Amino acid sequence: MGRKYFGTDGIRGEVGQAPMTPDFALRLGWAAGRVLLRRLNERGSDAVRGARPCVVIGKDTRLSGYMFESALEAGFASAGVDVLLVGPLATPGIAYLARTFRALAGVVISASHNPFADNGVKFFSHHGQKLDDALELEIEAELEQPLACVASGHLGRARRVESASGRYIEFCKSTARLANGGLRGLALVVDCANGAAYQTAPEVFRELGATVHAIGNNPDGLNINQDCGSTHPDHIVEAVQRLGADAGVALDGDGDRCIMVDEKGAVVDGDQLLYVIAEDRQRAGELRGPVVGTLMSNLGLALALEARGIEFERARVGDRYVFERLLARGGTVGGESSGHLICLDRSTTGDGTVSALQVLAAMCDRNQPLSQLVAPLEKCPQTLINVRVGRGTADALMADACVMRAVSDVEAALGGDGRVLLRPSGTEPLLRVMVEGRDGEAVARHARSLADVVDQRAAV
Structure with a gap:
C-alpha cells in the first residue's frame, strides 16, 4: 500500500491507522490475503490463472524485518495464500518479482530511508505498481473484521526463493542500453546504505564491466541508513575523491532511490539525474510526454528542460503522484529531488539501480563525465x-x-x-x-x- 505503518517507536504513517506491531502485521497479511482472493474470485485475474494464489514478500536489512516477515507469512497463510519469501531485496525487486511470478501482490517490509528502529509495509499489484486507492481502502476495512483462519487443508504454504537476487540482477542489467563494451573502463563507488540492495547493486555494475568499490554493504540489522547511503553522502564523496573514481552511486535503505557523485566529488541529486535521463532520451528519440517532477523540484530543472524544448510538469510530492501524472500524460520519465526516479520505459516503479544505469549509459554513449552532463542545469538556491x-x-x-x-x-x-x-x-x-x-x-x-x-x- 502507499500507506505505511511504522513501528517500534510508535511513529505512524500517512493515514495513521496503526503502529507496526507483530499482531498488526499478522492481521494485515490476513486482511490483504482475504481481499486479494476475493477480488480474484469475483473478477478473475491474469496474475495467477492456473496456479495457486501467492504473494511475494521481501524486506530490507532491519533487525525487525525477520519478526514482521514471520507475522505477515502467518497472516497470508491463515487466509489461504501461498507465500514466496525472497529475503533482503530492493523494493523495486519485489515489484519486478510480483510480475515475474504472476503473484497476487508483492509485499515489502521496509521503512525506506528511516532509521533502523522504524519499519513498515508497502504493497505492489501483480503488475508491479502501487495498489489503487479502492483496493487499499478495502484492505483497511477488512482489518476491522474478526480474524478467522481457513480450514487446515486450505492453509497457504511458504517457501524460500533462492533465485530472487539473480533474477533481479539480470532484470536491472537488461534496462541499460549499452554498447558491447558495457561499463568497462568505469571505476565506481557504490554505497548500499547497509540496506536491501547490498548484495545486488554492486554485482549489477560489476557484471556490466565496471570496477566497483562497495561501501555501506555490511548490514548488521541496526546500521541501515546510518551515516551512509543517499541521505548521508559524505562517505561516498570522500571515497570517490580518494579513489579517483569516475562516479559514485548512493542508494537508500530499500534501494528505490539514488543520488550520484560526479568525478569531482560533487553530489548530483535527483533533479540533476532526471535532467540527464530526460535529455538522453530526447537525443535518442525515445522521450514521450512531459517530464514530471514535484512541487519540490528545483526551478533550475524546469528552466533547463525548457531550454531543450522539453515540457515539464509538477505533481504533488510523492512517487505515486509522479507515477499517476506520467500515466495520465503518456510520459515515461519523472521523479523527485530525493532521487526517487521513475523510468516507465524500463521499469514499473522507482529503482535506484536502474536509474543509475540510465545515467551511466549516457556517460558511456557520449563519452562525457557526469559533471559535463549535468552542467546545463543551473540550480536555483x-x-x-x-x-x-x-x-x-x-x-x-x-x-x-x-x-x-x-x-x-x-x-x-x-x-x-x-x-x-x-x-x-x-x-x-x-x-x-x-x-x-x-x-x-x-x-x-x-x-x-x-x-x-x-x-x-x-x-x-
Missing part, C-alpha cells in the same frame, strides 16, 4: 528545513494564522523570483519548510525565519 512537530499537527500548523501570515510575508519579499512550500512528511513527525529563489542568502534567511515561526507555533 533552495533551502529546506525540517521542523519537528507533534504527530498529527502538521496540517493544523499549515492552516495556523501566524504561519500563513509568515508565508505571505516571505512570498511578498521574494516577489516573482521564488516560491515557498510547506509540506508534511509522509513518514516522520516533521513539517518541511522550503524556500527557493535566485538570491541564496535571502532564501536561507527567509527559510530560517519561517521555520522559526513554525517551531514557535508547534510549541504552543
